[in-house]
Amino acid sequence: MQLEEAMYRRRSVREFLDNEVPENLIEKLLAYAMSGPSACNTRPWEFYVIKSPEKRKMLRKTTRYTDYASSVIIIIAGNTKHMLPRQFGDFWIQDCSAAVENILLGAVSIGLGSCWCGLYPKKEAVQSVRDALGLSENIIPLGLIHIGYPAVTPEPRTQYDEERVHYI
Numbered sequence: 001m002q003l004e005e006a007m008y009r010r011r012s013v014r015e016f017l018d019n020e021v022p023e024n025l026i027e028k029l030l031a032y033a034m035s036g037p038s039a040c041n042t043r044p045w046e047f048y049v050i051k052s053p054e055k056r057k058m059l060r061k062t063t064r065y066t067d068y069a070s071s072v073i074i075i076i077a078g079n080t081k082h083m084l085p086r087q088f089g090d091f092w093i094q095d096c097s098a099a100v101e102n103i104l105l106g107a108v109s110i111g112l113g114s115c116w117c118g119l120y121p122k123k124e125a126v127q128s129v130r131d132a133l134g135l136s137e138n139i140i141p142l143g144l145i146h147i148g149y150p151a152v153t154p155e156p157r158t159q160y161d162e163e164r165v166h167y168i
């Protein structure tokens with residue numbers, strides 16, 4: 001699939017088939033994620049691939065908006081040990097977000113559906129994911145990504161709005 005098509009076809013999918021996602025496709029998604037840009041190429045991310053049904057059940061309850069029956073969940077988190085020093089700012093958020101978008105676009109391009117659910121900066125959601133996965137304080141979960149074979153196919157769209165474009 002061409003990139004342009006993937007961009008418009010990428011929609012949040014919240015209903016999934018039961019089929020398992022093969023390991024090699026998950027690895028592909030992670031490779032897409034880690035090929036992304038990051039400030040000073042710090043790559044401050046960690047990826048937790050949750051296949052365990054028990055852990056997925058726990059993670060679905062993280063917030064009111066994370067409760068979807070996907071086949072696999074990827075938690076992307078910032079690792080303070082790999083972030084730029086504090087005085088340079090919180091660029092890790094942008095680094096990790098770019099990696100998430102690569103996963104979402106990559107997923108649609110290989111026939112998978114996905115839904116990005118925000119965690120950081122919701123303190124309770126961040127701590128709840130840490131507790132569920134036994135993560136230490138230096139790990140800051142930024143997002144929870146549901147992945148699976150889609151049971152629904154939302155309409156592709158651009159949302160292009162010329163009023164939000166400013167040529168100067």
Ligand SMILES: Cc1cc2nc3c(=O)[nH]c(=O)nc-3n(C[C@H](O)[C@H](O)[C@H](O)COP(=O)(O)O)c2cc1C
Pocket residue numbers: 010011012013014063065066115116117118154
């Ligand atoms: C930072 C961020 C947080 C989001 N959090 C959630 C969430 O918690 N639950 C959810 O169902 N969708 C979540 N979404 C998906 C948005 O609701 C969705 O992208 C938006 O409605 C546009 O729809 P589309 O993805 O189909 O284009 C989130 C998206 C972003 C970028």
